[in-house]
Amino acid sequence: MKILICTDGSEHSQQAIRFSLPILKQPNTRVTLLFVAPRVEEEFKFYEEIFEEAFEKMREAFKGLKYKDPGVKILEKSRKTLLSRGVEAETKMRVGDPAEEILKEVEEGGYDLLVMGSHGWKGIKKFFMGSVTNKVLQNVQIPLLIYKKPPHKT
Amino acid sequence: MVFCVLLSGFALHKWAGFTNDQVIASSIFLATVLGTLMFWSFRVGIAFIGIALLLLTRVIDVEHTVEFAALDVILFLVGMMITVGLLREVGVFRWLMIKMVKATRFQVGRIVVLLCFTSAVLAMAVGEVISIVFIAAIVLELCEYLKTNPVPLLITSVLATNVGSAGTLLGNPIGVLIAMKSGLSFEDFMLWAFPVSILSLIATIIVVFIFYRKEFDDLKKKVRVSSEKLGRTGFLDEWSVVRDRKEFYKAVSIFVFVLGFIALHRRIEELMGLGHNVMLLAASLTGSGIVMLWKRTKARLYLERDVDWWTLTFFMLLFAKAGALAYTGVTDEIAKAIAGFAGHSMPVLITVILWVSCIGSSMLDNVVLVAALIPVIKSFQGIVPSLDPLWWALLFGGCFGGNITMVGSTANIIALGILEKKERIIITFFRWFWVGLVAGAVATLVAQIMLLLLWPHQVG
Numbered sequence: 230m231k232i233l234i235c236t237d238g239s240e241h242s243q244q245a246i247r248f249s250l251p252i253l254k255q256p257n258t259r260v261t262l263l264f265v266a267p268r269v270e271e272e273f274k275f276y277e278e279i280f281e282e283a284f285e286k287m288r289e290a291f292k293g294l295k296y297k298d299p300g301v302k303i304l305e306k307s308r309k310t311l312l313s314r315g316v317e318a319e320t321k322m323r324v325g326d327p328a329e330e331i332l333k334e335v336e337e338g339g340y341d342l343l344v345m346g347s348h349g350w351k352g353i354k355k356f357f358m359g360s361v362t363n364k365v366l367q368n369v370q371i372p373l374l375i376y377k378k379p380p381h382k383t
Numbered sequence: 384m385v386f387c388v389l390l391s392g393f394a395l396h397k398w399a400g401f402t403n404d405q406v407i408a409s410s411i412f413l414a415t416v417l418g419t420l421m422f423w424s425f426r427v428g429i430a431f432i433g434i435a436l437l438l439l440t441r442v443i444d445v446e447h448t449v450e451f452a453a454l455d456v457i458l459f460l461v462g463m464m465i466t467v468g469l470l471r472e473v474g475v476f477r478w479l480m481i482k483m484v485k486a487t488r489f490q491v492g493r494i495v496v497l498l499c500f501t502s503a504v505l506a507m508a509v510g511e512v513i514s515i516v517f518i519a520a521i522v523l524e525l526c527e528y529l530k531t532n533p534v535p536l537l538i539t540s541v542l543a544t545n546v547g548s549a550g551t552l553l554g555n556p557i558g559v560l561i562a563m564k565s566g567l568s569f570e571d572f573m574l575w576a577f578p579v580s581i582l583s584l585i586a587t588i589i590v591v592f593i594f595y596r597k598e599f600d601d602l603k604k605k606v607r608v609s610s611e612k613l614g615r616t617g618f619l620d621e622w623s624v625v626r627d628r629k630e631f632y633k634a635v636s637i638f639v640f641v642l643g644f645i646a647l648h649r650r651i652e653e654l655m656g657l658g659h660n661v662m663l664l665a666a667s668l669t670g671s672g673i674v675m676l677w678k679r680t681k682a683r684l685y686l687e688r689d690v691d692w693w694t695l696t697f698f699m700l701l702f703a704k705a706g707a708l709a710y711t712g713v714t715d716e717i718a719k720a721i722a723g724f725a726g727h728s729m730p731v732l733i734t735v736i737l738w739v740s741c742i743g744s745s746m747l748d749n750v751v752l753v754a755a756l757i758p759v760i761k762s763f764q765g766i767v768p769s770l771d772p773l774w775w776a777l778l779f780g781g782c783f784g785g786n787i788t789m790v791g792s793t794a795n796i797i798a799l800g801i802l803e804k805k806e807r808i809i810i811t812f813f814r815w816f817w818v819g820l821v822a823g824a825v826a827t828l829v830a831q832i833m834l835l836l837l838w839p840h841q842v843g
Contacts (some may be wrong), residue, residue, distance in 0.1 A: 264807075266803075267803040269800050272796045273800020276797055276800075277429065278688075278802075279471060279516055280828060283480075283520040284520045286477050286478060287477055287520055287521060287624060288524060289527075290481045290484075290624055291528050294527060294528060299805075299806050342644045
């Protein structure tokens with residue numbers, strides 16, 4: 230079975246990974262971790278080269294600093310969580326609208342199950358943020374496992 | 384979008400009694416506004432088609448289109464972008480950033496205050512966009528070094544950049560536009576805009592200290608941990624980021640020369656009997672000319688790489704469309720409506736223009752808004768004793784309002800792009816909005832108080 234897990238580095242996605250471990254540990258399971266990086270604002274692109282040059286040169290003054298893409302760090306963190314539970318996973322990064330890119334990856338990769346966490350935004354925040362999970366839920370053609378944090382017990 | 388434009392055109396014709404030309408001019412301008420709001424990457428395309436439609440419908444002729452395109456503003460910006468490009472290439476900004484970090488002595492209070500003042504002063508000298516590009520680079524390095532989240536410090540820097548950009552006529556394209564259209568000089572900006580900008584900056588710093596008190600407390604702990612490491616490595620030599628010191632000094636001399644002529648442009652114009660702001664344009668063109676003669680093998684590169692032609696082309700077409708609004712009398716109608724509401728009372732007019740431009744520029748590109756409001760303010764000529772207080776209200780509203788939302792100014796959009804590219808962080812609307820709203824409103828309120836106190840002196 231091919232399983233795709235979406236991660237954004239948040240606690241929600243880490244919990245989704247932990248929650249789905251019993252399925253991930255099944256024999257003959259291939260796990261892929263996906264992080265979708267945001268698309269860079271068009272207006273910034275003109276200044277991108279100038280910024281990159283400044284960023285690299287100034288780094289010389291901060292001795293010992295090495296840049297590592299935060300997307301790579303997020304994927305490594307999730308991969309480590311899986312490895313510590315004995316699950317091997319390959320990692321992938323895409324750039325663009327999160328929901329659209331997840332749907333594209335599902336279509337291109339021929340997966341059997343999609344796992345993701347939900348932030349559980351409500352009210353006005355949900356309206357402004359939109360919901361990646363909702364958009365994926367509406368359009369995905371394979372089984373989907375959504376982990377939603379249960380409400381606090383009083 | 385087409386439906387909205389047609390509907391508003393019909394409404395203007397039916398209820399506001401607009402003529403056909405006025406309906407076409409305002410509908411095409413509205414299409415540009417909607418284009419910048421919703422279809423950012425299509426905005427230049429929409430601007431091109433808009434001008435073609437204005438010409439084909441005979442709303443304006445070619446001569447007036449060229450006249451309204453404000454080549455003086457565009458050429459001034461081209462000249463300054465080339466000179467600033469030289470400063471960037473020889474490492475002046477990198478050098479300045481490292482100097483600033485050293486001056487902070489890694490104390491959180493000093494980091495925040497120095498970051499805000501450097502952002503603001505750099506914006507005043509070379510414009511908000513270049514200022515934020517370099518400030519963002521140093522903030523990301525610093526935060527990575529201190530292993531802390533860069534978002535609070537980056538938002539703080541952007542807020543300071545926008546406030547600082549109102550301090551001189553070099554800070555923001557709307558400052559250049561207002562100066563060229565109103566005849567206000569660099570000295571006028573130093574006398575009336577600079578002090579207000581500094582006061583608003585202090586108010587903004589207080590707001591961010593209150594708003595981000597938790598984050599800054601957390602930063603204090605991180606700094607304590609890193610201080611031992613700092614003592615051991617003894618890093619940060621500002622000259623390590625400069626390739627050639629001779630070139631560095633030469634480039635700074637050219638910039639100081641240009642800045643000197645810009646600062647004295649009004650006096651030189653009076654001495655030589657030149658027209659308003661001729662020296663302003665000449666200083667910018669001479670500076671960039673010297674740069675291109677000195678670096679002749681790279682001259683073409685400066686013109687292509689350091690001049691933001693995409694934005695400048697949009698500005699030219701936008702100014703022409705705003706000119707069409709004035710040409711067809713639409714802006715006179717708006718001025719009449721404002722006068723009907725605000726009367727001829729200067730304090731009320733200042734308040735209305737300040738807050739309309741503040742709220743408007745929080746949602747729109749401030750250049751779009753200011754381009755439309757300049758002819759409106761010109762329509763008040765003869766109605767009020769002096770237009771100067773209204774120009775300042777427009778400038779402060781246009782710059783400070785940009786702090787309210789994350790799309791309020793070019794500096795905001797660039798900072799967001801940097802965060803997306805380097806940190807893979809998307810800032811949510813509300814993460815920016817609450818701090819932006821309070822900082823923007825407080826800075827505008829300071830400007831309001833100062834304008835109400837100062838306007839009798841400006842008129843006199």
